[in-house]
Amino acid sequence: MSWNVRIGINPISWSNDDLPSLGGETPLETALSEGAEIGYEGFELGNKFPKEPQALADKLAEFKVACVSGWYSGMLAEGGLDDEIERCHAHMAKLQHNGCKVVVYGEVAGSIQGQIDTPLAKRPKFTTDAQWQTYAKKLDAFGEHLLARYGIRLAYHHHMGAWVESPEDVDRLMAETSSNVGLLFDTGHTWFGGTQGGHSVDVVAQLRKHVRRVVHVHCKDVRPQVIQTARNDNWSFLRSVLNGAFTVPGDGAVDFRGVLTELHQAGYEGWLVVEAEQDPAVAPPYQYAKLGHDTLRALVNELGAR
Template sequence: MTWNVRIGINPLSWMNDDLPSLGGNTLLETALSEGREIGYEGFELGNKFPKDGPGLKAKLDEFNLACVSGWYSGFLATGTVADEIERCQAHMRKLQYNGARVVVYGECADTIQGQIDTPVSRRPRFASEALWQAYAERLNAFGEHLLTTYGIKLAYHHHMGAYVESPADVDKLMELTDPGKVFLLFDTGHAYFGGAADPVALLKKHVKRVVHVHCKDVRAPVIARARNDGWSFLNGVLNGTFTVPGDGALDYEAVLATLKEAGYEGWLVVEAEQDPAVAPSYDYAKKGYDTLRGIVDRLSQVA
């Protein structure tokens, strides 16, 4: 029985938005042509993609690629729903024009994920239950707006250095938000780095809310050093905390089996921040694709 998932990739394997020096001279066309040659069906967006809907579609069409989704920097932890609704218009219209069904919502209020000299342990936290509840209510309102206005689901990205990082944070977010308005982007690498010794256990708790998946693997010894030595998120990236599926410590057979059993039918997106000078883009993108493709094909043969 064929499992109806698609395998995409984020351009981080070739170029990095947070650390522009990594792959900064790599052309977008290089990433798109190599990704298509490897077998990927679509790309998530990065800062080198066209900013308008028709321009983006034309560029992706050149390489017979789909628009998987795109990161959206939200500020609902401290801002208002009205401001977010106004700010998001161009991005959501671009995604809508290109047929994307989800948006990657990254909470960027007070985040330290882009501060190379700030230890990840200094991330922001909600100081009270009331602040958590108010945040959830704003997310519910914004998620409802995205669904009704653009037909796009808010896929919340738990992320190192931000308000929602640990398994307990993910549990809290899912408890307080409306399951019909706020959905979950499950990121295997951030789950592990955030404290989930077994990301599959966390996934199983919330798999019915998952509408998007970022597939990154982890180098467990490097993450242990990052925690013990107080590295920033970006220093962790530079030192190799993350890699592609099949090159690290995570059990992707179990991850994908959990998704299939739950009826997940979205994108599986290889997204592994690395220095392409150390981890050559094509080779690692191919390893990630081959790993996921092999598992998906095996699972498709299981009734």
């Protein structure tokens, strides 16, 4: 009996949206052709993909890959619900047209994730119960709207440099919201977000706490020594990326067997997306994308055979 999950990839392995100088010269078609050749079933979107819904569908069909999802830059931490509902329409309609079931919600209001010279210690934080509750209420309502209007689940991406970064932040967000707010569980950001004072978080145990809320998964591996140095020296998120904090599954310290076992036992059905911000000049995209795919495929086949 096979396990009903699909393996996709984010084009960030070939070209980086936050740091366009990384792989900026690489055509979209290179990523699509190489990803399809490796065996990936779908791609998350990046800034080189067509913006018009049918043009996007046509481009993906050319390479016989699906549209997995796409990052949405949310502003609910500082903005209003009505403005967000209006602002999101073009993006959500594009995802809906291309058969997506989830949207990657990344909170960018006040975030420092794209600022290469701003250390992670300066990230924004909710400091009162009222702030958490106000934010959660807007997220819940937004998630309800997306599901009713577009048939798309909100997959909240906890992210370095943003309001929800640490495992404790994720715990609080999940406690304050309903199932209208799904969790995008990112293995790399979980490890990085939990690395403080010489200690790292147990990624599998953190997943276990919230696995029933997980609607999307980003599979990043980590280089713990780089992350520890980033914490000790108070690097920015992008400086951490440039120095190799992240890599693909099979090339770092994350227990992906444990992660996938938890997802399998919980009945997760959806996408497993390889997303590893690296400098393509240092980490050849095809080689690393293949390692990530083959690592996940072997584990999925093994678990599905049980």
